[in-house]
Amino acid sequence: MAMSEKNKQGLLVGGILGVAILAIVLYFMFMYVEPGIKKFKDETETLESKIAANKQKLEEYQSYLNNEEARRQVQEKFATIAKRLPDTQDTIEVYDLLRSYFEGSNVVFNALNPGASANRGRYTEFPFSIAGSAEYHAFGQLVNLIECNPDRLMHVTNLKLTNSDKRPSIHPMEVGVATFTFNANVPAPAAASTTK
Secondary structure, X not given: OOOOHHHHHHHHHHHHHHHHHHXXXXXXXXXXHXXXXXXXXXXXXXXXXXXXXXXXXXXXXXXXXXXXXXXXXXXXXXXXXXXXXXXXXXXXXXXXXXXXXXXXXXXXXXXXEEOOOEEOOOEEEEEEEEEXXXXXXHHHHHHHHHHOOOOOOEEEEEEEEOOOOOOOOOEEEEEEEEEEEEXXXXXXXXXXXXXX
């Protein structure tokens, strides 16, 4: 049985529509679905590598938790650091400590003033300025006492030592000192000035 011209045209139009639909589906797959699948695979690989890294860290932490000697050593180091770098600032305590250094090094001081605190990220710096006079040896002792303080982390930030024509062996001095605290619960330093 022969196909009529109308049936041939319908079949041709259907074939063209089928090819067009197939082309649209392939284009959609190529432009949208394939990149989405690739992106999903890439994200999956990234997540799997992160999971593997975290698993490794977890195993290291677990190993550390099971090692009592390593834990004890870390706790001792932390206790030493925490003692020297407290989480609060007591300006009076710092004044008393610096005064004891003046007495221990024969330094005469005229003023001891706190400066504005500075947030340094994980710690806060509290500066103090000292004005006074001292012989070279006593001045060196004072700097050494401040820098080597076993009880509190302190740092000499600047030094100025000049000559005096009236007393050549006693030198006017200015010293900047900073103390530090952890940033948890850090109160602002008192703005009081102590003079002698």
